[in-house]
Amino acid sequence: MLRFIVQAVVTAIGLWLSARIVPGVDFTSTGSLIAAAVILGLVNAFVRPILVVLTFPITVLTLGLFLLVVNAAMIGLTSMFLGGFTVAGLWAGIGAAIVTGVVSWIAGAFIGDDRR
Template sequence: MGLLIRLVITAFALWITTLIVPGVEVTGRTGTETVLTLVVVAVIFGVVNAVLKPVIKVFGCVFYLFTLGLFALVVNALLFLLTGWIARQLQLPFQVDGFWAGFWGAIVMAVVSWLISVVVPDRPSRR
C-alpha cells in the first residue's frame, strides 16, 4: 500500500512540476492519456532513482564532500533528464528540455513530494 501511495505522490508532484517549470511538459491529448503518462513517468523516475542514485553516491562521494552536498543538485538534474530521455524512448508524451529544466524540475519535484509526504504519510501509523 505504501508503494502505491508513493507512486501517486510522485505522479502528483510530477504534474505540479509540469505546471510550474517551463521545459518540463506532458503533452497528452486526453486527460486519461496525461494521467497514465504521469503514472508511467513516476514509475520510471522511481526506478531510475532507486537503481542509479545509490551507485552515483558511492562513486561520487568525493564530489559530494568537496561541494558540501551541492553536487546532489546536479545529480538530481541529470537523473530527471535521464527520466525524460527514457520516456521519450518509450514514446511517452513527456519531455524535459535541457539541463536547466531538469535542474529546476528535480528541485520542484523534491519539494512538492516532500510537502505532500508530510501531509500524507507513506505508511499508516501503528497504534
Template sequence: MANESHSLTYYIIYWAVSALAVILTSKVIPGFKVSGFWAALAAAIVIGLVNTFIWPVLIFLTLPINLLTLGLFTFVINGAVIKIAAAFLSGFEVEGWLAAILGALVLSIVNALLHFILV
C-alpha cells in the first residue's frame, strides 16, 4: 500500500471543489439553499465531518431496515447527514426531507464528477 501524502494546496483545492459541488447542488434542488461560497465551504466541511464520525453509527443503528430495503434506506441516512449539517450552519438551509435526500444524491454525483475532473 502506497504512503500517499498531500500538500496543503491539495486540501485547499479539495475543499473548494467540494464547496462548488454544494453551490451547484443548490442551483438544481429546490429547498437546498446556500447563501454563498463561504457558507458552501462550511457546509462541505461539516458534511465531511458528519460523514466521518456520525454516518458509520447511523448505518450501524439502521442496519436491519437497510437490509430490508436492500440498501435504499442509505439515501435517507445521507439526507439525515445533510439535515444535521444544515442544523449547525447559518447560510445553509435544507427545507424538508425530500430536498435533503435529493440534495444528498445530487451532491454525491456532482462532488464525484468535479473531483474526478478537477482534483
C-alpha cells in the first residue's frame, strides 16, 4: 500500500510537470491532479498490461517506441474518466507520457526498489 501511495505521489508530480511543460495538458485543481494520479495508477495496473500484450508485434517492429503511444493512451483514458484533467490529442499525451516517465525514472533511482 505504501508503494502505491509513493508511486501515486511521483505520478502526480510527473503530471503536474507535464501540465507546466507540455501544451495541451491541464488540470483544474490539486484534487483533480491527485485523482488523475490515482486513476492513472489503476489504469496502468489493470488496462495497460492487456494493451501491451495485444500490441506486442507492433512494439517489436517499432523497437519499443510504440510503448509511448500505449502510455499516451493510458493518460488519455485517465483524462476521459476525469473531468478536471484534460489532454488535448495524441501528441500532448505522448509528451505527458515522456515527462511522467522521466520523472518516474528519476524518482525510482532515488527511492530504489525493495522487492529483492
